Amino acid sequence: METRSFRIQFERCPFCGAEGVCELVGMIHEIPYFGETIESVIVCRRCGFRHADVMHTEEKEPRRYELRIESAEDMKIRVVRSSTGVVEIPELGVSISPGPRSEGFVSNVEGVLDRIERAIESAKVGADPQTREAADKRLRTIAELREGKAQATLVVWDPRGQSAIVHPKARSRPLTSEELSRA
Numbered sequence: 001m002e003t004r005s006f007r008i009q010f011e012r013c014p015f016c017g018a019e020g021v022c023e024l025v026g027m028i029h030e031i032p033y034f035g036e037t038i039e040s041v042i043v044c045r046r047c048g049f050r051h052a053d054v055m056h057t058e059e060k061e062p063r064r065y066e067l068r069i070e071s072a073e074d075m076k077i078r079v080v081r082s083s084t085g086v087v088e089i090p091e092l093g094v095s096i097s098p099g100p101r102s103e104g105f106v107s108n109v110e111g112v113l114d115r116i117e118r119a120i121e122s123a124k125v126g127a128d129p130q131t132r133e134a135a136d137k138r139l140r141t142i143a144e145l146r147e148g149k150a151q152a153t154l155v156v157w158d159p160r161g162q163s164a165i166v167h168p169k170a171r172s173r174p175l176t177s178e179e180l181s182r183a
């Protein structure tokens, strides 16, 4: 994967309005079998505003991708998730959904598991024993997936077509009009 980077200094922060403290740092990735993808982070040094996202430079068809995670080798499979993308692992009952605080990223299966793990860890804080026990069970499954000792399905779909699992092993199909209307 080839990457070039660029920076744009904003005159004013779009959030707090302060001058000269907010910038966008962008990386242009040339992803084999997917194409040119821009990963960007806007950060304001004054108010702490931060937003990360991913955009494809070409228009893409809305698609649903599905990957069977079955070996440690699968951890390296590239996953592109824009802020409009949905990432699900049905066997774990977890999903990353679009929302105001939703961030885009260019990562891999392991990076997706890291994010889910952090979300489960933070949900455990202050939870009742039963919830904590269920969370621990999920965390154990994630650890097993990393070592190729368990299997699960990773689903990625995006009504704007900006998210994907980039690997020949991933099955993909266009989103149906019903799925698009639910998005």
Ligand SMILES: [Zn+2]
Pocket (backbone or CB within 6 Å): 013, 014, 015, 016, 017, 018, 022, 044, 045, 046, 047, 048, 049
């Ligand atoms: Zn600001």
